[in-house]
Amino acid sequence: MRRKSSIEIGLELGGRYRVEEPIGAGGMGDVWRGVDLRLRRPVAIKILPAELAADESAVERFRREAETTAALQHPGITVTFDIDEHRDGHEQLIFLVMELLTGRDLGTVLAREPHGLPIESVVSLTAQAADALAAAHSRGIVHRDIKPANLFLLDDGRVKLCDFGIARLSDGTQLTAAGSFIGTPLYMAPEQFRGERLDARSDLYSLGCVLYELLVGSPPFDSGDNPAAIMYRHLNEAPAPPRSRRPDVPEHLDRLTLDLLAKDPAARPQSAAAVVAALRGQPDPGSSTVSTATTADWGPGHRLQSDVATRQDRPPATVEPSRPKxxxxxxxxxxxxxxxxxxxxxxxxxxxxxxxxxxxxxxxxxxxxxxxxxxxxxxxxxxxxxxxxxxxxxxxxxxxxxxxxxxxxxxxxxxxxxxxxxxxxxxxxxxxxxxxxxxxxxxxxxxxxxxxxxxxxxxxxxxxxxxxxxxxxxxxxxxxxxxxxxxxxxxxxxxxxxxxxxxxxxxxxxxxxxxxxxxxxxxxxxxxxxxxxxxxxxxxxxxxxxxxxxxxxxxxxxxxxxxxxxxxxxxxxxxxxxxxxxxxxxx
CATH class of the missing domain: 3.40.1000.10 (Mog1/PsbP, alpha/beta/alpha sandwich)
Structure with missing residues (x-):
């Protein structure tokens, strides 16, 4: 149970940032609208929950988010300005200051579009997200929590990748306890459930889940609030092809989605840049030929035959839960x-x-x-x-x-x-x-x-x-x-x-x-x-x-x-x- 915090509207953090109103919550803390009193500009302030501030691993992940995002300079990644501490009596607050974004996250957008978005919008949004991921991956950073709620659609149509709170450097820096995994089960790669070493291809699997949801309005595997069932399906079942649920999905986009969702990381696209190239019909950065938006030759390893053989021609059946007695x-x-x-x-x-x-x-x-x-x-x-x-x-x-x-x-x-x-x-x-x-x-x-x-x-x-x-x-x-x-x-x-x-x-x-x-x-x-x-x-x-x-x-x-x-x-x-x-x- 979260303890009541001393955070109140008007609180000045570090003598510089004034808290104005709560605007959201992420995996590592609540987000507030605020003002940088020194530069007189609006900012977003993420505050680590008080009960987590006493947890060294949580604090380390929070600080790593600041280091991670501050090192990333890309128009598709949220800008980080500052990290600081504020002590109020016996309570210590650790906070992160970021650019204030105006718009809606893709989770909110999808809630209003239960059957998916227009194909042109899907391609644009996914390509922008993949481009931002390519920048992060080039710095050796794996996000590990790609989902609609962490992709923010600005009012001008641009997409920003947010919340690196559980990111991990590809050098193996471990920020989670042994025997645990952190992420959002609806969008997690099979190897993430197994607690294996993650790389850029794990983010691409999660991006495939997002792409799937943008196309048809729901994630590839949705089992209500049952995490064990979600895990089982990610590990063992092939998703229904998007075209089986939405016939106007182009074949090349259908193939790209399914390749991103391959169980074996080697059968997925091998880089976010390759995904961008396929979506935009540009030359694949890893190939001397021009991409025609197909995914037959992604790199070492091809799509698993077992995946192809077990794909369904129709959406999975659902079982309605009975009413509790x-x-x-x-x-x-x-x-x-x-x-x-x-x-x-x-x-x-x-x-x-x-x-x-x-x-x-x-x-x-x-x-x-x-x-x-x-x-x-x-x-x-x-x-x-x-x-x-x-x-x-x-x-x-x-x-x-x-x-x-x-x-x-x-x-x-x-x-x-x-x-x-x-x-x-x-x-x-x-x-x-x-x-x-x-x-x-x-x-x-x-x-x-x-x-x-x-x-x-x-x-x-x-x-x-x-x-x-x-x-x-x-x-x-x-x-x-x-x-x-x-x-x-x-x-x-x-x-x-x-x-x-x-x-x-x-x-x-x-x-x-x-x-x-x-x-x-x-x-x-x-x-x-x-x-x-x-x-x-x-x-x-x-x-x-x-x-x-x-x-x-x-x-x-x-x-x-x-x-x-x-x-x-x-x-x-x-x-x-x-x-x-x-x-x-x-x-």
């Missing part, structure tokens, strides 16, 4: 923890997991007590247990007799203070203790697809499982009332498992709650998540099965019982002649 606890305010993300226009977010190494493999949670005798499709694998059928996800699983198996359209969910739904699951079996739910299991995401995913897909699923488990831990066990503080979440066992013919990834996290929670929030808890491959093209990402349980409560669920529940996960399909519905029934 109830919350786990009355009056819960879920703290937004390390990996819980609510995406908002113009806001960069950080998703974090323990990435020192893949989680150490633990024992496959398929206990010897599971019956191996043939069962009816809807019967339990563990004698005496109850079966939960979830055809919407292509899954069935068993729950102990002390658990309550809920109806097919029942949803367990957690809201934040603004009533945003941070996590929700269907196919729920749970233990209710009065107003509290002390254990629950359920499903979310897409429908089960390949039961034998590739090695690369399993690697992606490991990260998705870790992200999902941490999100659920933070949402379900955040503080309540006046202390909405996130819990401490630590990763335990994890790895790849096989469950009744399904190859999947799993992660176990331990939760220690912050002081100040309500009576339903115990001091400790466990969350386990299984991530499975879903139907290609699903907007809901992997198929997730998550089970959580309170610790240090009366009659608590044992770890062995949780493993038995997980060990019963199996494929389930509707009877012949019926199809799965979004309300988790077969009709």
């Amino acid at each position: 109830r919350g786990r606890r009355a009056g819960v305010v879920a703290g937004i923890g390390v990996a819980v993300v609510v995406l908002a226009a113009g806001t960069a977010v950080a998703l974090t997991w323990d990435k020192k190494a893949p989680p150490k493999p633990g024992p496959t949670p398929t206990p010897s007590t599971v019956s191996r005798t043939p069962q009816a499709e809807t019967g339990p694998l563990v004698p005496g247990w109850k079966t939960m059928l979830a055809p919407q996800y292509g899954i069935a699983y068993d729950a102990p007799p002390t658990w309550t198996v809920k109806g097919p359209d029942y949803v367990i969910w957690f809201p934040d203070a603004k009533k945003n739904i941070l996590a929700a699951e269907k196919g729920v079996a749970e233990i209710d203790r009065g107003k509290c739910t002390s254990a629950a299991a359920g499903l979310r995401g897409g429908m089960l697809s390949a039961q034998k995913p590739s090695k690369d897909q399993l690697g992606t699923l490991q990260y998705a499982a870790a992200d999902e488990a941490r999100k659920w831990a933070s949402a379900a066990y955040g503080g309540a009332g006046a202390h909405p503080r996130p819990p401490t979440v630590s990763t335990g066992q994890g790895g790849n498992i096989t469950l009744n013919g399904i190859d999947a990834a799993y992660t176990t996290v331990s939760v220690t709650t912050a002081p100040g929670g309500d009576a339903c929030t115990p001091p400790h808890a466990t969350v386990e998540t299984i991530a499975m491959t879903s139907v290609p093209g699903s907007s809901s990402g992997p198929t997730f099965f998550t089970v959580f349980a309170d610790r240090d409560v009366s009659g608590q669920v044992s770890s062995e019982e949780i493993k038995k529940v997980i060990g019963t996960i199996r494929p389930y399909t509707c009877p012949p002649g019926k199809r799965p519905q979004n309300d988790n029934t077969c009709r």
Whole structure:
């Protein structure tokens, strides 16, 4: 939770810059309109949030933004004038002074153009952005957060590249903590999600996402506020060609967009200058021939054949979320923890997991007590247990007799203070203790697809499982009332498992709650998540099965019982002649 700052209208920073009114927010601070009292000119002042000023890494990124942008002299890059500090009592403010821009960012422009912009405008805007990127890349600077909100359209039609708050020098200067990535998931390159070394081609992938959105009105992969689903799609799915959504898109622009969105950086254009040349029909700077705005020969490496083979002829199908029925606890305010993300226009977010190494493999949670005798499709694998059928996800699983198996359209969910739904699951079996739910299991995401995913897909699923488990831990066990503080979440066992013919990834996290929670929030808890491959093209990402349980409560669920529940996960399909519905029934 952000502390109240002493920033007020009329405040004079450093005895030179007067604050006048807030005008926006970026990944590294709020932006205010101000006046340079010495030179008598309007300026934009970005102020690092007070709670981040105590964070050395945040301060370092903020200072690096000043150094980075001050070194860039290009008409398409926002000019930086000054960086300074201001002390007000015990509070220290660090601020950046930049040129004041008049106009709108492209995020605002796109909000008014839900079907995309005119082709001529798209080409002009993208070429200007690529030209600015070429200047940054020539100085060894990777922006790492290219998105519509960071591209500002001036009133005279020029585009300015803004917010180098998370930029990184290509010499490998590291400004983020180990095991984390920073950016905006809707526009991030696959290698950025994997935490790999980034170069100019990562910015070009993000530029491809922007180009795609300028053409059709929405990003290539949009999964609502589910960062794990967005990550999964960027890593595994090819986007629908823009021409399939907007037939008047020229073929060469369609090809350029798809080449920018290649999963393999080597298959993308190798420089921003090459993108500019293709857009403007000029000679490619890296070639002796004249560009005809095609992308067949971008440089070393060509478009991956797998990308071409998996491109769809139509937009991905979407699955409408069901309406939440109830919350786990009355009056819960879920703290937004390390990996819980609510995406908002113009806001960069950080998703974090323990990435020192893949989680150490633990024992496959398929206990010897599971019956191996043939069962009816809807019967339990563990004698005496109850079966939960979830055809919407292509899954069935068993729950102990002390658990309550809920109806097919029942949803367990957690809201934040603004009533945003941070996590929700269907196919729920749970233990209710009065107003509290002390254990629950359920499903979310897409429908089960390949039961034998590739090695690369399993690697992606490991990260998705870790992200999902941490999100659920933070949402379900955040503080309540006046202390909405996130819990401490630590990763335990994890790895790849096989469950009744399904190859999947799993992660176990331990939760220690912050002081100040309500009576339903115990001091400790466990969350386990299984991530499975879903139907290609699903907007809901992997198929997730998550089970959580309170610790240090009366009659608590044992770890062995949780493993038995997980060990019963199996494929389930509707009877012949019926199809799965979004309300988790077969009709």
